[in-house]
Amino acid sequence: MTTLGLPEQFDKWGEARRNGFLSIKKLKEEGKRIVGEYCTFTPTEIILAAGAISVGLCGISEEPIPDAEKILPRNLCPLIKSSYGHAITDTCPYFYFSDLIAAETTCDGKKKMYEQMAKIKPTHIMHLPNIVDEGGLKLWAGEIKRFKERLEDFYQITITEDDIKKAIKDKNEERALLMEYFRLGALNPPPMSGSDIHKVLYRTQFKFDRPRMKAELRQLIDDIKADYNSVERKKSNRPRILITGSPIAGAINKIAPAIEEAGGDIVVYENCGGPRSNRWLVDEENPDVYYALAEAYLKIGCSCMMNNDRRIELLDELIDEFKIDGVIDISLTACHTFTVESARIKEFVTKEKGVAFLSLETDYS
Known part of the structure; x- marks a missing residue:
């Protein structure tokens, strides 16, 4: 449960996706360029450099499956089926x-889904x-670089x-703020619930005014710190839980409450959108911007990579940093790479770190 007196702050971030529907329609009517994406491997910097808005696309509901x-x-x-279902039923305003x-x-x-998706919307495949x-x-x-060239050709622009x-620089500032926010979970007692942590990391992508988004994130961090330090807090003995595994945006709404109601505190996520994709900044001093981007993005420890x-x-x-008592590895049904890798994660967590481990397979039902 949230341990701070700031529920309205987190509610505001929870409303971001819903409010984003209206915002994206308005931006489209104003003639703004909009590029949809599904994955943290997508080099958002190239989209921003094109003067376009990057938006995460729907894939968290079982309704269109x-x-x-x-x-x-x-x-x-289910993530793939939900993504494609939203696309073909026009139930994702961001895709539309x-x-x-x-x-x-x-x-x-995903490869085969994109073949079908390309029939209804221009789709650029990055290998x-x-x-x-x-x-x-x-x-x-x-x-x-090829993605950059596709956007130049598609929009008839030049990206320097x-x-x-x-x-x-813009994205690095966002990553640094998100990491500062995530690290608040290392405090004992934790200053926010696992649901609130996920709410903010997920909804960030639906705030399209980037300077305002970063300013609001900065304010949220400062408010949490001020509230946390305003009174002396007794350390909690509730188990500290780390969530790892597949992208779980659609499933976390049933998993997080179950963990917290059972007496655990989710203090950090090692999933897409969390430290996995934000812990490393792009080297701003590297004169080869494409290599610098490639180097940073390939640090993402996704199970789609061998070794x-x-x-x-x-x-x-x-x-170590979050003083974790238990790791829960969540795999979406038929997400084969994460399911296969779960055995390696269990061996590392239990034998090398001496921490409790649970493997959980689920879908969006």
């Missing part, structure tokens, strides 16, 4: 108002390497390296 299953197989990840979809080959299911080495870095740097450098040591390294750091 029956429509998706008319084309996609039932034994497919996007000019182009930035797509990435993180898994086979993600499945191993992080020098060859992979060169491939991804080339794909980022100075534009990209400004966007890198995914980066995820182990991050879990090692987070378990």
